[in-house]
Amino acid sequence: MIGQGRRAAATAASCALLLGLLTSCAAGSDPESGAGSDGASEGGTPTLRWLTPPDVAGLAALARECTDAAGGEYRIEVEELPADRSARRVALIERLRSGHDDVDLVGVETALTAELDATGLLGKLPTSREDDLVDDRSEAAVAASSVDDRLVTVPWWYEPQVLWFRGSAAERAGLSTSSTVTWDDLVAGAARTASTVQIVDDGGMTSWVNALVAGAGGTLLQGAGEGRDPEIGLDTSAGRRAASIVEAFADAGVGPGPSADALQQFAAPRGAFLVGPSSLASHPDLAVIAGELRAMPYPTTEPDQPGAPLAGVGLAPTASSADPDLALDAIECLTSPESQKTLARTTGHTPTRESLLGPAEETTAAETTADDRDALVRNALSTGVPEPVSSHVAQLWTAIDDGWAPVTAVDADTPAETQVAAERLIGGGLP
Amino acid sequence: MSARLAYRASATPPVVVDARRPSRRLDLLLVVPGLLLLAALVLVPLGRVVQLSLLDASTGASRPFVGLDNYTSVLTSSTWWTAVGTGLIIAVSVVMVQLVLALLLATSLWHVSVLWKPARFLALLPAGLLAVVGAEAGRAAVDDGFIASWFHLGEAGALQSLLGVVIGETWRTTGLVLVMLHWGLTRVPRNLLDAAAADGASPWQRWRRVVLPSLAPVLAAAAAFRALDAWRMLEGPLLVHERAEGATTPSVVVHETAFGALETGAAAAAAVVLVLLTLMLAGLLLGLMKLVARR
Numbered sequence: 001m002i003g004q005g006r007r008a009a010a011t012a013a014s015c016a017l018l019l020g021l022l023t024s025c026a027a028g029s030d031p032e033s034g035a036g037s038d039g040a041s042e043g044g045t046p047t048l049r050w051l052t053p054p055d056v057a058g059l060a061a062l063a064r065e066c067t068d069a070a071g072g073e074y075r076i077e078v079e080e081l082p083a084d085r086s087a088r089r090v091a092l093i094e095r096l097r098s099g100h101d102d103v104d105l106v107g108v109e110t111a112l113t114a115e116l117d118a119t120g121l122l123g124k125l126p127t128s129r130e131d132d133l134v135d136d137r138s139e140a141a142v143a144a145s146s147v148d149d150r151l152v153t154v155p156w157w158y159e160p161q162v163l164w165f166r167g168s169a170a171e172r173a174g175l176s177t178s179s180t181v182t183w184d185d186l187v188a189g190a191a192r193t194a195s196t197v198q199i200v201d202d203g204g205m206t207s208w209v210n211a212l213v214a215g216a217g218g219t220l221l222q223g224a225g226e227g228r229d230p231e232i233g234l235d236t237s238a239g240r241r242a243a244s245i246v247e248a249f250a251d252a253g254v255g256p257g258p259s260a261d262a263l264q265q266f267a268a269p270r271g272a273f274l275v276g277p278s279s280l281a282s283h284p285d286l287a288v289i290a291g292e293l294r295a296m297p298y299p300t301t302e303p304d305q306p307g308a309p310l311a312g313v314g315l316a317p318t319a320s321s322a323d324p325d326l327a328l329d330a331i332e333c334l335t336s337p338e339s340q341k342t343l344a345r346t347t348g349h350t351p352t353r354e355s356l357l358g359p360a361e362e363t364t365a366a367e368t369t370a371d372d373r374d375a376l377v378r379n380a381l382s383t384g385v386p387e388p389v390s391s392h393v394a395q396l397w398t399a400i401d402d403g404w405a406p407v408t409a410v411d412a413d414t415p416a417e418t419q420v421a422a423e424r425l426i427g428g429g430l431p
Numbered sequence: 432m433s434a435r436l437a438y439r440a441s442a443t444p445p446v447v448v449d450a451r452r453p454s455r456r457l458d459l460l461l462v463v464p465g466l467l468l469l470a471a472l473v474l475v476p477l478g479r480v481v482q483l484s485l486l487d488a489s490t491g492a493s494r495p496f497v498g499l500d501n502y503t504s505v506l507t508s509s510t511w512w513t514a515v516g517t518g519l520i521i522a523v524s525v526v527m528v529q530l531v532l533a534l535l536l537a538t539s540l541w542h543v544s545v546l547w548k549p550a551r552f553l554a555l556l557p558a559g560l561l562a563v564v565g566a567e568a569g570r571a572a573v574d575d576g577f578i579a580s581w582f583h584l585g586e587a588g589a590l591q592s593l594l595g596v597v598i599g600e601t602w603r604t605t606g607l608v609l610v611m612l613h614w615g616l617t618r619v620p621r622n623l624l625d626a627a628a629a630d631g632a633s634p635w636q637r638w639r640r641v642v643l644p645s646l647a648p649v650l651a652a653a654a655a656f657r658a659l660d661a662w663r664m665l666e667g668p669l670l671v672h673e674r675a676e677g678a679t680t681p682s683v684v685v686h687e688t689a690f691g692a693l694e695t696g697a698a699a700a701a702a703v704v705l706v707l708l709t710l711m712l713a714g715l716l717l718g719l720m721k722l723v724a725r726r
Contacts, residue, residue, distance in 0.1 A: 086691065093490055093693060120492035228487070391491060395692060428487055428497075429504025429697055430511050430688060 052107030153314030204258025215301025569599020615649030
């Protein structure tokens with residue numbers, strides 16, 4: 001009896017094992033599905049996969065333009081990263097670290113340039129072609145794409161934040177249109193006219209604090225080369241001035257601070273002011289009010305000390321690409337003058353080619369026409385505040401987002417508390 | 432029959448030699464490969480995590496050795512200890528609620544035994560759901576579902592969502608405790624109950640003096656099993672979207688540090704500390720079970 005039971009069990013077990021082995025063998029011999037590897041496909045044209053931060057429009061058109069211009073040498077396929085900033089960073093690094101060689105070129109946000117460089121996952125830009133790559137690019141963009149004076153990514157677009165407003169909202173709020181506006185004046189004016197000041201939230205809190213601290217004469221993070229031990233300038237008089245401005249903003253009740261539906265609120269009836277990137281003019285969410293959209297320079301911390309937050313994206317080949325030279329050719333096409341003109345037209349981003357920007361002129365506020373807006377952007381690029389540079393910048397984001405948001409939680413102790421939290425996080429620990 | 436008589440008669444038990452039984456050495460030879468595989472599957476990842484916890488491992492290509500720095504930062508982190516506190520509170524409250532509920536249900540079903548089969552089926556049905564489904568149902572109920580409307584709860588905060596998650600988990604797994612306790616109740620010695628009834632004990636006294644003591648080992652086992660499960664809960668608290676002080680469990684802190692901040696060195700150290708804390712908790716519960724069994 002027992003022997004029969006044992007035999008039956010043994011037979012069942014060996015059958016299950018055999019079936020398992022067979023299915024795993026069958027699954028392993030499946031041909032690799034989907035395009036993406038750099039092998040020959042569709043008659044021998046290599047496909048270059050381009051992993052890049054999402055944009056409201058235009059990426060597919062840019063890829064198509066460069067594929068056509070390549071004349072059969074390569075084909076660019078675009079893949080967008082997630083919308084959330086932290087998710088973008090994780091997705092980019094994990095994808096490159098995974099070891100699959102299916103990503104050939106990446107769009108790297110300028111805030112993450114130092115971190116991606118430290119990972120060793122980006123392909124080295126050949127020094128022989130470096131001069132070509134920085135030729136005709138704005139200084140600010142090249143600086144943002146370099147680490148220790150070494151070019152890490154090829155500058156693609158780089159733009160400042162501006163103060164958008166609708167119609168005559170600035171005049172109604174009593175804001176001077178012939179000189180720069182301070183945050184205090186903006187908050188007071190908005191409160192007086194019962195209008196709202198929306199702030200775009202894609203790293204909105206970090207760029208706001210960065211601009212405030214820089215405007216007050218401090219530096220949010222310096223000593224980038226110190227690795228885990230940079231100098232954070234939050235617990236300083238500049239940091240405390242920044243906190244007082246945010247506190248006044250919250251007390252006046254003119255807005256919720258950086259929020260996900262800033263654009264919708266701005267386009268709604270009570271919306272009057274919006275602090276956000278200069279590319280928002282072409283954003284579909286603002287299409288309804290496109291006619292009455294006007295721009296002013298970013299509000300300052302102290303009077304007559306302009307400093308708008310700057311941000312952008314650079315392109316780089318990956319280290320694991322099967323054909324880095326081909327990827328670099330594609331990047332050169334994507335940053336060529338024609339492609340940059342298409343970029344400016346479809347996405348509204350500011351190209352890094354100086355020949356397309358024109359000379360910087362002294363501008364006054366309340367620019368209405370598109371030409372005036374270009375001058376505003378050029379001026380802001382020269383006086384703007386770049387993002388903090390560190391290979392652990394994401395920890396700084398976390399510290400600031402946790403400590404300074406919501407704006408109603410900011411008080412005089414916030415800078416000191418977030419300084420401690422940021423030092424803990426950047427130092428590699430738990431908060 | 433005769434073998435049993437022989438057993439009682441002799442002083443030492445007879446050694447039964449079965450020609451079909453393989454020798455002890457062969458036993459070991461057959462078992463050792465499996466044991467080695469098991470050890471490898473457990474010890475190799477654990478060893479890798481310990482190694483990682485001694486390095487400054489983040490997104491950078493270089494991973495310098497930093498010794499116990501990661502452990503220092505974990506043990507001095509207020510977020511970590513708050514999460515441990517929250518985890519303990521969740522474990523204790525889930526265990527208490529589930530034990531009381533399941534005990535009430537099991538006792539009622541023990542008396543009305545005809546309902547046991549359908550009740551057992553209904554109770555085990557939620558346990559067939561994925562943990563994340565139960566937790567999400569609980570969280571949604573508390574955030575803007577029926578619980579929010581019944582009790583007129585205000586705006587959902589992180590702690591409220593965590594409470595919802597715990598409610599969802601409790602609902603999902605109470606059936607398992609119910610089955611365990613019902614089994615324990617069926618094992619209560621009938622003759623003791625009859626003797627107590629004959630001695631004139633009231634139902635409450637019978638419950639306290641006969642049923643509960645014989646049920647104690649099963650209760651302790653159920654408590655240990657549920658406590659460890661609730662302590663390591665990850666899927667549920669991950670659904671709590673807003674970050675807030677005191678609204679995470681240690682598992683979530685490890686997950687966020689490893690896959691959100693990509694600080695793998697610090698996360699590995701936190702994971703090792705979590706394993707040690709869990710071993711301590713398990714040891715405590717085991718001691719409790721032994722204590723109950725001895726009484």
